[in-house]
Each structure stands twice: as C-alpha cells, then as structure tokens.
Amino acid sequence: MTATENPPKKYKYVGTRPIRHDGLDKVIGKARFAADLNLPGQLRAVIVRSPHAHARIVSIDTSAAEAMPGVKSVVTGADFPELDINHATFDESVNVMARDEVLYHGHAVAAVAATTIGEARAAAAAVVVEYDVIDPVMEIEDALADGAIIANTKNRTLFMGSDDESNLASFAPFSRGDVDEGFGSADVVVEGHFTTRFVHQGYIEPHGCVADVGQDGKASVWGSSQGHFAMRSKSADILGWSTDRIKVTPAEIGGGFGGKTTIYLEPVAILLSQKAARPVKLIMSREEVLRATGPAPAAEITCKLGATNDGELTTMQATMKYSNGSAKGYAAMLGAMSTASYKFPNLSIETFGTINNIPRSAAYRAPSAPQAAFAVESLVDEIAKAIDMDPIDLRVKNAVVEGDLTAMGAPHPKIGFIETMNAIKDSEHYNSPVPEGAGRGFGTGFWFNIGEQSSATVNLNEDGTATVITGSPDIGGSRASMALMAAETLGLDPMRITPIVADTESVGFTDITEGSRATFATGMAVTNACLELVAEMKSRAAVLRGVEVDAVEWVDGAAIVDGHDPLTIPEITAQAKMTGGPLTSTASLNAAGAGPSFAAHLADVRVDEETGQVEILRYTAAQDAGTAIHPSYVEGQMQGGSVQGIGWALNEEYVYSDDGVLENASFLDYRMPVASDLPMIETIIVEVPNPSHPYGVRGVGETGIVPPLNTIANAVSDATGVRMRNLPMSPPTVLKAINDAKG
Amino acid sequence: MATVHLQDSHTRFTDGVKVLEVEGATIGQIIDALEAAHPGIGHLLREGSSFAVDGELQPRGTFLAAVPDGSEVHFLIPITGG
Numbered sequence: 001m002t003a004t005e006n007p008p009k010k011y012k013y014v015g016t017r018p019i020r021h022d023g024l025d026k027v028i029g030k031a032r033f034a035a036d037l038n039l040p041g042q043l044r045a046v047i048v049r050s051p052h053a054h055a056r057i058v059s060i061d062t063s064a065a066e067a068m069p070g071v072k073s074v075v076t077g078a079d080f081p082e083l084d085i086n087h088a089t090f091d092e093s094v095n096v097m098a099r100d101e102v103l104y105h106g107h108a109v110a111a112v113a114a115t116t117i118g119e120a121r122a123a124a125a126a127v128v129v130e131y132d133v134i135d136p137v138m139e140i141e142d143a144l145a146d147g148a149i150i151a152n153t154k155n156r157t158l159f160m161g162s163d164d165e166s167n168l169a170s171f172a173p174f175s176r177g178d179v180d181e182g183f184g185s186a187d188v189v190v191e192g193h194f195t196t197r198f199v200h201q202g203y204i205e206p207h208g209c210v211a212d213v214g215q216d217g218k219a220s221v222w223g224s225s226q227g228h229f230a231m232r233s234k235s236a237d238i239l240g241w242s243t244d245r246i247k248v249t250p251a252e253i254g255g256g257f258g259g260k261t262t263i264y265l266e267p268v269a270i271l272l273s274q275k276a277a278r279p280v281k282l283i284m285s286r287e288e289v290l291r292a293t294g295p296a297p298a299a300e301i302t303c304k305l306g307a308t309n310d311g312e313l314t315t316m317q318a319t320m321k322y323s324n325g326s327a328k329g330y331a332a333m334l335g336a337m338s339t340a341s342y343k344f345p346n347l348s349i350e351t352f353g354t355i356n357n358i359p360r361s362a363a364y365r366a367p368s369a370p371q372a373a374f375a376v377e378s379l380v381d382e383i384a385k386a387i388d389m390d391p392i393d394l395r396v397k398n399a400v401v402e403g404d405l406t407a408m409g410a411p412h413p414k415i416g417f418i419e420t421m422n423a424i425k426d427s428e429h430y431n432s433p434v435p436e437g438a439g440r441g442f443g444t445g446f447w448f449n450i451g452e453q454s455s456a457t458v459n460l461n462e463d464g465t466a467t468v469i470t471g472s473p474d475i476g477g478s479r480a481s482m483a484l485m486a487a488e489t490l491g492l493d494p495m496r497i498t499p500i501v502a503d504t505e506s507v508g509f510t511d512i513t514e515g516s517r518a519t520f521a522t523g524m525a526v527t528n529a530c531l532e533l534v535a536e537m538k539s540r541a542a543v544l545r546g547v548e549v550d551a552v553e554w555v556d557g558a559a560i561v562d563g564h565d566p567l568t569i570p571e572i573t574a575q576a577k578m579t580g581g582p583l584t585s586t587a588s589l590n591a592a593g594a595g596p597s598f599a600a601h602l603a604d605v606r607v608d609e610e611t612g613q614v615e616i617l618r619y620t621a622a623q624d625a626g627t628a629i630h631p632s633y634v635e636g637q638m639q640g641g642s643v644q645g646i647g648w649a650l651n652e653e654y655v656y657s658d659d660g661v662l663e664n665a666s667f668l669d670y671r672m673p674v675a676s677d678l679p680m681i682e683t684i685i686v687e688v689p690n691p692s693h694p695y696g697v698r699g700v701g702e703t704g705i706v707p708p709l710n711t712i713a714n715a716v717s718d719a720t721g722v723r724m725r726n727l728p729m730s731p732p733t734v735l736k737a738i739n740d741a742k743g
Numbered sequence: 744m745a746t747v748h749l750q751d752s753h754t755r756f757t758d759g760v761k762v763l764e765v766e767g768a769t770i771g772q773i774i775d776a777l778e779a780a781h782p783g784i785g786h787l788l789r790e791g792s793s794f795a796v797d798g799e800l801q802p803r804g805t806f807l808a809a810v811p812d813g814s815e816v817h818f819l820i821p822i823t824g825g
Contacts (some may be wrong), residue, residue, distance in 0.1 A: 023750055050744045074777070098747075158791065159752070159786075159787050159790075159791045161783070171752075172750065172752040172820060173751040173752060174750070175751055176752055257825060258824070259825075260825020261825065275814065328820055330820065330823065332821075334820070334823070337819075337822070362825075363824060363825030364825055365825045366824070366825065367823060367824065367825050375816070399747070403798075407818045408750060408817070408820060409748050409750070409761075409817060410748070410795045410798065410800075410819055411795075411798040411815075411817075412798070412815035413798050413799060413800075443778070447824075448800070448822050448824075449824065450802075450822055450823070450824050451800070451802050452802050452803070453802065512823040514823070514825055515822070515823065515824020516824060517824065590802040590804075591802060591803055591807055592799055592800065592801045592805070593799050593800065594800050692799065702824060702825055
C-alpha cells in the first residue's frame with residue numbers, strides 16, 4: 001500500500017501524477033543510453049587497469065600494443081597535462097589516469113582504442129607496466145597509525161596549510177556548550193563504537209561515453225552523468241583545453257545516486273579519439289564499475305549520548321572517522337554536519353577523514369549522513385529503552401524546529417521533522433501490533449539539500465504547445481516535474497509540454513543534478529521563465545484587445561479582459577507573428593534557500609536465530625517533500641532510498657584481500673537487495689512547504705537513504721535483544737552477535 | 744555590521760574566537776574584513792566554505808550576496824550532495 005497525505009488542494013497540475021514524458025521510450029527500449037550510441041567509423045576502447053592496490057609506476061611500454069592488429073591509438077598518463085596539486089580537478093585528473101603512482105586495485109594506467117573490442121582487449125593485455133609494489137593502506141586505523149605508509153603521496157590535508165604528505169584527508173571539530181557539564185547532569189549515558197564498510201551506489205547502467213574529435217580540434221561527447229556541464233568543465237581541466245572545444249550531449253542515465261557526479265572516462269576517450277582521428281566508444285564493465293568507481297565511504301564512529309530520565313537529550317560527544325578512499329574529500333565533516341536532528345545543548349564532534357588505497361569515494365544520495373545517523377539513532381533508541389519512553393515521543397521531545405541549530409551552528413529554516421515523525425506515529429503500520437516473534441525499529445534521517453546554478457528556456461510553439469529546455473540530467477523524473485511546474489505557471493496541460501534535457505551548447509550552464517537540487521533550483525528557473533512568458537502573453541493580449549496591459553488578467557491559461565472572450569494560449573501563440581514574434585523566455589539563477597528534508601522510517605523484521613538472516617516483514621517511509629510536484633516520483637525516490645539503505649544495512653560491503661584486491665566485484669557476490677527480497681515499501685509523503693521555493697519544493701532524492709541503517713539496526717535489536725553496531729548485519733554477523741550474547 | 748559565526752576549524756586564525764562583529768555589505772566584503780584582521784582565514788572561507796545569511800543557505804561562491812546590517816552570517820563546512 002502506498003499512502004499519501006494530501007494537503008488541501010492548492011494547484012491544478014502540481015501534485016498530479018501524469019505519465020512521465022520519457023516513459024514510453026524507456027519502456028519500449030527506445031531511450032538511448034551511452035552504450036546505445038554508435039557512430040560511423042567508431043573505435044572501441046579498453047582501459048588498462050592496475051593489478052596492484054598500491055605501487056609506483058616504474059615504466060609503461062606500449063610499443064607492442066601499438067603494433068597489434070586494429071590498434072589506432074594508445075594513451076597513458078604521459079599524454080595528459082600535469083595539474084598543480086592544488087588545482088580543484090587535480091584528484092579527478094589522477095583518478096582518470098594514474099601518473100607515477102597507483103592508488104588502488106583497478107586504477108587506470110593506460111588505454112587502447114582499436115577497430116573492434118576484441119582487438120582493443122588483446123592490445124590492452126600487451127601493454128607492459130613495470131610496478132614497484134607498496135603495501136596498501138586499507139583500513140581507517142591503519143591510515144591514522146603512527147608511521148603509516150602514505151597511501152597517496154599527493155594528498156595534503158584539506159585547509160590545514162601544510163605541504164606535508166599525509167593520510168589525513170581532513171580534520172574538523174564541531175562544538176557547542178559544555179559536554180562535561182552535560183554528561184554530569186545526565187541520568188542516562190549510553191555509548192558505542194559503530195562501523196560501516198565501503199558500499200557501492202549500484203546504478204544499473206555502467207559508466208560509458210562516445211567521444212568524437214573533429215578536424216577542427218573540437219570534441220563531441222555523448223555520456224552518462226549527473227551533470228554534463230561538469231563533465232565538460234572537468235574534462236577541459238584534465239585535458240588543458242578550453243571549454244568551447246568540448247560539447248557534451250547527455251545520454252539517458254541509468255541511475256547515479258551521487259556516483260555519477262564525477263567523471264572517469266571522457267578525457268580518456270577524447271584523447272584516444274584525437275590521436276586516432278576516429279570516434280571512440282568507451283564503456284565500463286560491471287567489474288570495472290565496482291573496482292574503479294566511487295564507493296560510499298567506510299566509517300568508524302565512537303559516539304556517546306547523555307539524557308535525563310524525563311527524556312531530554314542533553315549531550316552528544318563523538319569521534320567520526322571516514323575513509324575518503326584514494327583522494328581527499330569532505331566525507332567525515334559531512335557526517336558530523338548531518339547530525340542536525342536534535343537540539344543537544346552540549347555537543348562535541350571530532351572528525352577525521354582518511355586516505356586509503358581504495359577507489360576515490362563518491363557521494364551516495366545524502367553523502368556521509370547514513371553512517372552518522374546509524375550511530376546517533378542507535379544510541380537514541382537505547383536511551384528510549386533505558387528510560388522506558390516511546391522512541392518517537394523521545395525524538396519529538398528533542399526534535400529541532402525552525403531556528404534550532406545544526407551541529408555547524410547555523411539555524412534551521414522552516415522544517416518538518418516533527419510532522420514527519422508524527423506521520424509515522426499516526427500510520428496504520430505503527431498502530432498495528434508487531435508480528436509475533438518479530439521486532440520493530442524506528443529511526444530518522446536528515447539532509448540539507450542545496451540550490452546552486454540552473455538555467456531554463458521555455459518556448460511556446462505556434463499551436464500553443466510548449467517546449468521546456470533545461471540542463472539537468474533526468475535521474476529521477478525531473479522532466480515530468482519541470483513540465484508540471486511549467487504547466488501550473490502557464491496554465492497549460494502538462495501533456496502539451498515537451499520537457500527536454502539539452503546539450504551544453506543549447507541551454508545555459510547548469511550545475512550537477514545532486515543535492516536534491518534539480519526540482520528545487522531548475523524548477524525555479526523553469527517557473528521564472530514561465531512567469532516571464534505569462535507577462536509577455538498578457539502584453540500580447542493587450543495589443544490584440546486594444547487595452548492597457550494592466551487591464552489583462554491571467555487566469556488558468558488564458559488572458560482575461562473585461563467584455564471580451566478569454567484569449568487562450570493557442571490563440572495568443574497563433575497570432576504571435578502579428579504581435580511581436582516568437583514567444584520564448586530564458587531564466588538563469590543561482591538558487592538560495594534550499595529546504596532541508598527529514599525522513600522517518602519504521603521497520604518490522606524477523607531474525608532467524610539459527611542462521612542470522614534478517615527478513616524485512618514490513619517497511620514504511622515518511623518524508624517531508626515540501627511540496628510533492630509529482631507524487632509518484634517522490635514515492636519512487638523514497639522507496640529507492642529505502643531499498644538502497646536496506647542493502648547497506650543487511651548485505652552490502654566491499655570485501656578486500658590482504659593485498660587490496662576487491663574479491664566481490666560482481667553483482668553475484670556484491671549482493672544488493674532485489675524485489676523478491678523485500679515487501680512493498682509503504683510511503684507517506686509529508687508536505688511542509690519550503691517558503692523559499694515558488695511551489696514549496698524541498699527536494700527528495702537523498703534523505704531516504706539515511707534512516708534505513710539505523711531503523712533496521714533498531715528493529716534487529718528489538719527482535720533479538722542484541723545491539724548491532726557493525727554493518728552489514730549479514731547472517732554470519734548477526735548469528736555471531738546472537739551467539740556471543742548467549743555466552 | 745554583521746554577526747559572524749565561525750566553525751571551530753576556523754578559530755585557529757582568530758585566537759579561538761567563534762563569534763565576531765564584522766563590517767561588510769556582502770559576503771565578499773566580510774571575508775575581506777576577516778582576512779585583514781585574521782590573516783590566512785580568507786582562503787579557507789572563500790574556497791572551503793558554504794554560508795548562510797540569516798539562516799538562508801546561500802549557493803557556494805556567491806560572494807556578492809547581500810548582508811543587510813544586523814544580519815547573522817554563518818560560515819559552514821562545504822555542503823555538497825549526491
């Protein structure tokens with residue numbers, strides 16, 4: 001069952017569920033993903049990847065490969081310009097192609113393009129690389145140990161002003177109040193050490209691109225990404241080109257979840273194409289995706305909470321250590337920042353980011369928040385049990401509201417955390433008995449969401465239909481959302497609107513589809529462009545009616561002038577030639593006022609005490625969407641985030657050998673949940689509108705992955721009486737914990 | 744004049760002071776004033792921070808964002824997303 005709380009109906013189109021504009025092409029297989037594109041004369045390329053997790057590259061000999069049948073071009077790190085170590089794209093540059101140092105098993109060291117994929121594979125195998133192998137640094141504590149081997153000699157700790165090599169990616173403390181005093185006044189103190197492993201975003205479509213460099217020296221690229229403008233600018237940085245030499249056309253994207261906010265292939269394909277003077281197609285295998293693209297960080301978190309017997313959370317103290325993989329990042333800081341759900345008058349968090357010989361980590365929906373929430377929400381659950389208080393009541397008592405502070409000290413804007421928890425408390429699920437022999441867990445999650453830059457052009461066609469052109473790749477139904485916001489603003493049926501995601505030369509700059517920002521920020525650009533069109537149509541109607549524009553009102557898609565029949569959009573566009581020419585509008589913005597989103601989840605689980613297997617019996621997710629523009633896609637995001645979080649909680653982890661080789665680089669061995677593993681995820685959309693958006697949008701793509709880790713841990717604890725602090729809660733782990741508890 | 748709230752990680756430049764009164768009509772002017780008083784902090788605030796003005800999260804890099812007199816400005820760790 002899917003339940004949606006409907007607010008009083010304010011809109012005609014926003015909040016409805018039309019069939020998505022791109023749906024038919026995807027259902028019948030006509031939609032073109034990167035791997036579907038083929039150009040005349042196209043070559044196939046293969047990346048040569050390091051068999052070692054950590055090594056110096058002594059030499060690379062490509063002569064044998066270049067002499068092999070069908071081979072048209074070969075590139076190595078020597079073909080790329082050296083960026084300054086402080087350049088914003090430096091880490092991505094060496095991640096795309098290693099220079100003198102291999103940072104993880106599967107790191108790219110060379111690439112070959114040949115007439116057929118078989119010839120390219122054979123030539124790749126003939127590239128001779130001499131390595132000076134170094135012990136890999138695989139664990140967080142290994143990276144931080146005194147005298148540790150340096151995992152990446154180019155790493156400098158973020159913003160510390162030091163030029164020393166270090167395994168420390170970042171360090172940042174956060175504090176307020178007095179934690180000693182806070183714990184002193186607490187009646188209950190709970191603490192624990194929590195661990196999570198590297199997990200992959202698991203998008204179904206591997207990375208891929210086709211690049212074609214013409215005789216004019218300009219490259220056309222078709223690629224799958226969350227941001228084709230970023231693909232252009234990062235590729236330009238890595239190649240040392242100006243951006244006008246690269247045009248990127250976004251292919252359909254088969255999932256990203258944060259993992260396609262960075263690039264891996266495009267500069268390589270461009271260089272191979274330039275050398276060969278032929279188009280080059282470069283598609284990763286699933287194994288390459290798992291070995292060489294960004295996992296979500298592993299984490300080690302020690303956390304301690306204090307509370308009074310009447311349920312006031314007084315104090316939080318934590319040490320959060322996250323591994324960024326092979327290159328620096330903000331992972332640990334983001335984890336601390338995401339602990340923003342409770343007032344905690346006294347708070348102290350120290351964060352450490354580490355470098356390890358594991359692929360450079362990437363965002364996974366709400367980056368770093370699930371790991372931190374796993375620790376905090378598990379301990380909040382323990383406090384509820386310790387003081388015999390309903391877990392929702394405890395959270396509601398301490399929940400942040402508008403004006404309360406995040407861990408970073410900034411006040412929350414208008415938020416719907418309490419409303420979201422109350423939606424679960426009022427749900428049929430919460431008010432039904434726990435199945436016999438099962439356990440029930442409740443947990444929550446938070447993510448900030450962001451605004452950033454977006455552009456949109458809206459064209460009204462001669463017959464009154466419209467085209468909405470944006471630069472935000474559609475990874476979660478954003479075409480439909482753009483059409484609905486345009487429809488609402490113009491007063492035009494959404495099925496008379498064609499939403500398009502355009503290439504980098506056909507629409508204004510637009511930042512990556514990340515941070516749950518597309519419906520928020522790009523939707524705002526679409527709305528602004530449509531508002532300009534409404535104003536222009538009122539002017540045209542004034543001309544046609546011979547009145548001042550002030551005498552024209554815009555009502556439900558028509559210009560209204562007293563004493564005249566309404567002028568509809570098709571009537572106005574049909575006469576545009578007479579009244580001033582085509583009706584088109586473009587809006588660009590750098591959006592402020594992103595609205596944070598909270599989620600609350602409820603799970604019933606049964607644990608097989610003979611095998612340790614956890615079965616999800618029932619799962620309900622509630623989330624504040626602000627306003628659900630297209631409720632079906634909001635529910636889809638909530639369900640997708642929930643399922644990915646359930647996989648993170650129960651099954652998924654990278655398994656490495658002692659020498660740093662990933663041993664489960666396939667979906668057979670890296671076990672993600674599939675439909676048959678789970679019940680239908682029930683959803684409750686909560687709508688506390690974001691006042692900074694014309695339709696109240698908050699963005700919903702990320703927060704849904706935050707609660708499942710803690711919600712299921714709390715449910716397993718309820719079912720077994722054993723507190724699970726290490727993920728994944730795979731059958732052997734759970735069985736061991738149960739048996740250890742039995743003594 | 745705005746009330747500026749810094750992160751703990753910024754306070755190594757300000758002798759541990761976390762809240763300051765700073766002159767400036769834009770975020771950029773406030774950063775410049777902070778850099779003048781506390782050399783070294785400017786790079787960190789420009790390159791490694793998000794910020795909020797009166798509780799509203801601003802896009803990164805919008806150094807021309809207006810800071811009305813009496814505003815509360817929070818410099819934050821960079822907020823990214825997936």
